[in-house]
Amino acid sequence: MADLTQEQWQEQLKNDDNAVIIDVRTDAEFEEGYIPGAIQIDIFNGAEFLQRAKQLDPQKNYYVYCRSGGRSGQACMLLNSIGIHNAYNLKGGIMEWQGETIE
Incomplete structure (x- = not known):
């Protein structure tokens, strides 16, 4: 697992053709x-x-x-424990996200 800053996360994601974004929040938060x-x-x-x-x-x-x-850090550790080695945690979460969102 790697904790990435907002900038690192966005930059790495932009250049990754093999990327999947996972939101681990509740239904209400997601909405x-x-x-x-x-x-x-x-x-x-x-x-x-x-x-x-x-x-x-x-x-x-x-x-x-x-x-x-916090929860995404836990999720990354869980993913690592089941054999998914490339899990990147967004430090600061969506609260500090400066990029696009869908509401």
Whole structure:
């Protein structure tokens, strides 16, 4: 897992053809706005999160965010523990996101 600053995350994501964005917030938080292209997997729903995580392609690069960076850090560690080695945590989460969002 790597903690990336907003700038690092955006730059790396922009140049990555193998990228998947994962939003680990709740349904209600997701509906308030999300980063374009993100798929939502709520980490608070532990069993479903793990089940869906195990279906992810371990060859892809996962850019993970939450509200402030805490839950997404946990999510990256979980992804690492099931064999997904390229998981990138967005430090500061969507609260500090300067890029585009969909509301």
